[in-house]
Structures are given as C-alpha cells and as structure tokens.
Amino acid sequence: MRRQVIEKLEILADAAKYDASCASSGGKRENTPTGIGNSTGAGICHSYTEDGRCVSLLKVLFSNVCIYDCAYCVSRRSNDEVTRVAFTVDEVVELTMGFYKRNYIEGLFLSSGIFKDADTTTEKLVAVARKLREDHGFNGYIHLKVIPGASPELLTEAGRLADRLSVNVEIPSEAGLKEVAPEKDYNQVFGPMGHVRDGIAEAKEERRKNRRAPRFAAGGQSTQLVIGATPETDRQILELSDGLYSEQKLRRVYYSGFVPLGGDDRVPDPETYRAPLHREHRLYQADWLLRKYGFALDEVAPPGSGNLDSEVDPKTSYALRFPYLFPVDVNAAPLEWLQRVPGLGIRSAKRIVAARRRGVVRWEDLRAMGVVLKRAQFFLTTPDHRPQLLDRSPDAVRQRIVGGKGDGAPQLSLFAPAPVRLATPASGTAPAPPIARAA
Amino acid sequence: MTTSPTTPPRPAGPPALPVDPHLAVETDGTLAGLLCAYAETYKRSALPASVGLIGEPASGALFGDVLRVETEAAIAGRVERGLERLVPGLVGRIHRAVLGERPGIEVAALRLADAVRAEGAAAADDWTFEPAREVAQWSGRVGREAHRMEAFVRFERYVADDAETWVATARPEYHVLPILHGHFSTRYPTLAWRIVDARRGLALVHTPAPERAEGEPATRIVPAVTLGLGDEAPDEAAYQRMWRAYFQAVTIPERRNLALHLRHVPKRYWPYLTEKQPPGGVRLDAGVG
Numbered sequence A: 001m002r003r004q005v006i007e008k009l010e011i012l013a014d015a016a017k018y019d020a021s022c023a024s025s026g027g028k029r030e031n032t033p034t035g036i037g038n039s040t041g042a043g044i045c046h047s048y049t050e051d052g053r054c055v056s057l058l059k060v061l062f063s064n065v066c067i068y069d070c071a072y073c074v075s076r077r078s079n080d081e082v083t084r085v086a087f088t089v090d091e092v093v094e095l096t097m098g099f100y101k102r103n104y105i106e107g108l109f110l111s112s113g114i115f116k117d118a119d120t121t122t123e124k125l126v127a128v129a130r131k132l133r134e135d136h137g138f139n140g141y142i143h144l145k146v147i148p149g150a151s152p153e154l155l156t157e158a159g160r161l162a163d164r165l166s167v168n169v170e171i172p173s174e175a176g177l178k179e180v181a182p183e184k185d186y187n188q189v190f191g192p193m194g195h196v197r198d199g200i201a202e203a204k205e206e207r208r209k210n211r212r213a214p215r216f217a218a219g220g221q222s223t224q225l226v227i228g229a230t231p232e233t234d235r236q237i238l239e240l241s242d243g244l245y246s247e248q249k250l251r252r253v254y255y256s257g258f259v260p261l262g263g264d265d266r267v268p269d270p271e272t273y274r275a276p277l278h279r280e281h282r283l284y285q286a287d288w289l290l291r292k293y294g295f296a297l298d299e300v301a302p303p304g305s306g307n308l309d310s311e312v313d314p315k316t317s318y319a320l321r322f323p324y325l326f327p328v329d330v331n332a333a334p335l336e337w338l339q340r341v342p343g344l345g346i347r348s349a350k351r352i353v354a355a356r357r358r359g360v361v362r363w364e365d366l367r368a369m370g371v372v373l374k375r376a377q378f379f380l381t382t383p384d385h386r387p388q389l390l391d392r393s394p395d396a397v398r399q400r401i402v403g404g405k406g407d408g409a410p411q412l413s414l415f416a417p418a419p420v421r422l423a424t425p426a427s428g429t430a431p432a433p434p435i436a437r438a439a
Numbered sequence B: 001m002t003t004s005p006t007t008p009p010r011p012a013g014p015p016a017l018p019v020d021p022h023l024a025v026e027t028d029g030t031l032a033g034l035l036c037a038y039a040e041t042y043k044r045s046a047l048p049a050s051v052g053l054i055g056e057p058a059s060g061a062l063f064g065d066v067l068r069v070e071t072e073a074a075i076a077g078r079v080e081r082g083l084e085r086l087v088p089g090l091v092g093r094i095h096r097a098v099l100g101e102r103p104g105i106e107v108a109a110l111r112l113a114d115a116v117r118a119e120g121a122a123a124a125d126d127w128t129f130e131p132a133r134e135v136a137q138w139s140g141r142v143g144r145e146a147h148r149m150e151a152f153v154r155f156e157r158y159v160a161d162d163a164e165t166w167v168a169t170a171r172p173e174y175h176v177l178p179i180l181h182g183h184f185s186t187r188y189p190t191l192a193w194r195i196v197d198a199r200r201g202l203a204l205v206h207t208p209a210p211e212r213a214e215g216e217p218a219t220r221i222v223p224a225v226t227l228g229l230g231d232e233a234p235d236e237a238a239y240q241r242m243w244r245a246y247f248q249a250v251t252i253p254e255r256r257n258l259a260l261h262l263r264h265v266p267k268r269y270w271p272y273l274t275e276k277q278p279p280g281g282v283r284l285d286a287g288v289g
Ligand code: SF4
Pocket: A066, A067, A068, A069, A070, A073, A074, A075, A076, A077, A112, A113, A114, A181
C-alpha cells in the first residue's frame, strides 16, 4: 500500500509545486489539551527546496485528473505526458498526520484538478479537512484551494475548517485568461472570492460580539498570478494586485513565474523562453512596498510605466524618480519617511527612532542598526555625512548602485518571501564585528 | 573590540552604577541567578567586570573580590517584575542573549538592566548604547537558532512495550533547549517526545499530562545519556522515504539555486535533516542518547 501512496505523492506533489503560496502564517488556531498542533505563530519553513522556496506545508493535489484545459498547467486535459492518479481521503489524512508529528510540516495545502465538476471536487477537499479536524483533533494549518465556480454552501463549510482559502486568479487579465484557459472566466474566480471575503468579514464581526463564534479562514484569503505566460506588464499586474488588496481584502497575492512545460502553443515555448526570475522578484518587492511601507501604486509603478526597473529595486527606483524628496535627515525625519529611504527597512527605521530619543544618531551607528549603507548613503544625512551626488546627478547615483553590489536583492526567498521571523537570515556562527563608536 | 565594560556609554551618560574592574561574581548559571546577581551588586553600588559559574574561577583576570551569588526565587522574581514593568519583554531578551554562551554577555545584560533602571525604558532600544545593542543582537541570534530548531528538528517514532516516544536529535549552535519547550509542548501535548542536544549532551524531555505526577512540569532538561530508547517503529522508515520523495518532487529543477538554498539551510543542519539523508539511509547518530 505504501508503495502506491509514495508514487501518488510524487506525482501529485510535482503537479502542485508551481503554486507559489506556501505561507503558514496568519493562522489563529490554538491547540486544545488533547489535540495536536497549532498554527498561532508567524509561520515556519520546515525546509527549503533546492530552488530556494520555503517548504512549510504538505502541498499536493488531491487528483491531477482534470476536465479543463489551461495551457499553463501540467495537469491540463490535453497533456498526454502525465500519469493520472488520485489520493483517497484517508491517504491524505494519514500523510498529513504522519508528517506533522515528525515536524516535517506546519500543515496541509490541498488543491486539485477538476475531476468532475467544481462542487464534487471541492467536496473531497472539504472531506479531508473535516476528517483532520474532527477525527484527529488536528489544529495545524489547513489551506484549501477553492475550485472556481464552487457553491456558497461548500465555501462556507471550507471556511469553517480551513485557516486559509484561496481562489487563484492565475492570469492577470481576463482577456489573457480566456486565451489560455478557455473554460474559465473572471466571474468563476471573483464569485467565490467575494463569498469568502464576506464570510471572513462576517465571522470577524460575530467574534467581536461573541468570543466563541466560529472562525472563518482566520488566516485570510490569498491568490496567485502566473507571470509571463501572457503579455501583461508589471504595472497592469500591480494594478490588479492593488485592487485585490483593497477590494477583495486579500491577505497575499503570490507571483509565480511561468515555467514553460512545452507541448502547448498558446503559451511561450521552453526553447525560446527565459524564465522571468528577476521579474517575479521585483514584483514581490513592489508588492511589499504596497502592503507594508504605505506606498501608493502610482509611486511604485507610475501609470503606463510598463515593467519595473530591472536594474534597481523598486524603492531605489522611486527615490531616483523623485530625487528632490531626498536626502532625508536621519535625526529629524518621521518614521514613515525613514522607511522610504532605499536600504532602510522597517526595523532599522524603528531602531533609528528609538536611538535618537536618547541622542544624536551618527553615520557609524547606522551600520550596526542594519542599514544597507551601500544604497542608503546617497539618500540620507547625519551630522557627519552629507551626500551631494543625488542633487548633482541621480544618474550617477544609479550608476554607483548598479555598479556596486547594492542592487537591493533582499535576503529573502525569491518566490514566496519567508515568514517575517526568518526574514533576516541569522548571521550564522560568527557574531558581527562590534562597531567602534566615535567617542 | 569595544566590548570592554568600561567604555562610557554615549550619549545619555554613564548608568548610575559604575563597573568595578576588580569585582567578579559567580552564579549558578541560570537566568534567575543572573537576576539575583543584579540585586546583589546593586546593594553594593557597583557592577561586576565578570560573571562566572560557581566553582569555575574566571580565567585571565585577577579579581580582588569574588562574590558568590545564591539564587533565590523570590529575589529573582522581584527583579524580573521590576524590569518587565519598565520594558515588557526585556527579561526574555536577556534570557535569550545569555543562552548564546558568549563570554561577557552577562556583564552587558547587567549594564543594560541597570541603565534601564537608572535612565528609563528608552535605553533598552538604543542601539548606540553598546550593552543594549549587544543584548538585542545576541537575543536575535539565539532566537533565530531556536526558530530554526522549531523548523528543523525531525522526530522519529520509537516504540517500547507498546508505548511510543518521538525522538529528535540536533546540534544547536546555542543552548536553546530552555526556550524550545513552550513551542513543542503546545504543539504535541499528548505525545511523549524528546529533543536531544548532541553538542551539549542534554535532552529536553516531554511527558504528556496523563503520565505526569501531580505538580511535575511537562518538560525537563536532563543529561541525554540517562535516556533509554526503544525500537524504531515499523512505519518510521516508510514515512522518511515518503518525506524524501516529497522533497525531491517539489523542487523545480529549472530553477535550482544552491546559493539561495544554502543560505536558508546551512550545511551544518544537514546531518539531522531527514530530507538530506541518502535514500534508505539512516541518520548518522539518529536518536543519540
Ligand atoms: S483547472 Fe486547474 S488543474 Fe485543471 S487544467 Fe486548469 S489549472 Fe490545471
């Protein structure tokens, strides 16, 4: 029996791997004394794939049998190259429990090909979640991918059992979607998405009145956009994301660089296509600025701007477009402004504010606070550091940044940024050398 | 190095208590011991230049005075409450920092505690004040190592006389066992599990509630050699194989990126990661103890 399961596991994990989301954060499920598991933390990456992505959840398809024919998907009906298999509900449940107890995973991310219709498929996913919660007292993380077109009743049940729900938009424009996924349209996607959004809002409201009211997808809702299969620009993509955050109240939008599989001429061909690794990475950085740094869409990607600057990170790009807003005085600027300085993160900005309550912050202090001076040096002042270059020539600043190694590549996984607690990699074994303070 | 405890802090002026370069204290090495050391030195109006373990004389320096601090829970509790009132979370930060086992960190912790007492909460987050920065940085390093242990320890199922035990082995860089119990106790409250620190020869052992005597804590830290081990459970190898198969299957080969991979999973963790073992292989010192 095991042999069979291991083969299914290989096939159904392989088919699910292109889904970028692997977050296990945002859950609020506490364990019970007799249960197993919790998902109250900031999310844990239990391992990393050899391509550097976080492995947090057992991420598999229930089945890779699919009646749809989406060109970008390995499980599409017309692909004769794959072996079609399906788990049973018990198999997924046992795998999840066995992996969870060994501390391999934070929980389960279950999705599926549409083997019959949206509801029959969603029912299976819900059955797995129900069995885990009710028969095994499982309080770990469950993320269910809702099948476009699923009925409201099933969504309600799914939301009661899962920590997070997602409906993948996949293609960043409806026209693009119709091109590559003839059976899908935005209605099928946004219908369930809206239902989940309202379910989350209602449950929150109920819990305000009554602490014991049931939770509904407490980890929120997310979606994924496939980048590069269709011709949308970064500006168009970010415009969509911005709307998804503000209107659909999504917790996260994931960007998944298209990996061409060949055999379908509706999408780019593996022979000629270069994976947009860098592009995906810049999109994550821009998305981060929208969500965490209070940037407006037009500041990050001006209307009609096409793709993001590939040479420098979006924050540097912004600073170079608005040089007259800089440099910023480290000892006077409000926190929100410090955070807008390239090379300064939320944490280092807070450290500056904390330190200057007690005295003057000098140039050498900044390094110890985790400021990336290579980039930041052009955009901020201290009593002992007064940069001029930006005033004279923003282009020269760009040259210096691009030429040096300060291109702003964050120390994060390129695909699914790691949960915040791991965002700054441990400096390994050696302590950072102490910085001599100017007396 | 500017870690010399006599460096005058800038810019808020020296903390009320000076460091006496000839004063050394000895404690039992616990957090409570360190908190008591603060109470004791405060009474003497001077901070020590070194904090050592009772019975292990401080090396190198010649100290005129060695003060042996007895740990008293009541005193430690008082100091803890006082500090927490000023800066919530500070005692946890200090605890993590000293678990980094870095020489001199206890002195930094005492200076920080005293600065907070003398000058208020702002001192704790001022990274231009060296003790504050050192404690925060070490707390961060130890916290990250603990977080990695929460992520990377792998339990294996053993059975003896019908009872199962879940055993994990690791070699943490820092002494993180004392801060791992909370996470794993809430995660696996009904399982008998243990985490062995092979570097230090210690094990964090969890006993599920029904098997505990009244008043016995859920976890203890004991020498690893005192623990017996049953037989590997019959399904253990199959789960390990499935996990390795899964790990292989989720990699996108077109995007293999070893540098990035190593940054996330440094080589030193590999000997204890199930997914890094050869097919069918058994971990080198799995279940040591
Ligand atoms: S419906 Fe889903 S599984 Fe089926 S072909 Fe489209 S993307 Fe793939």
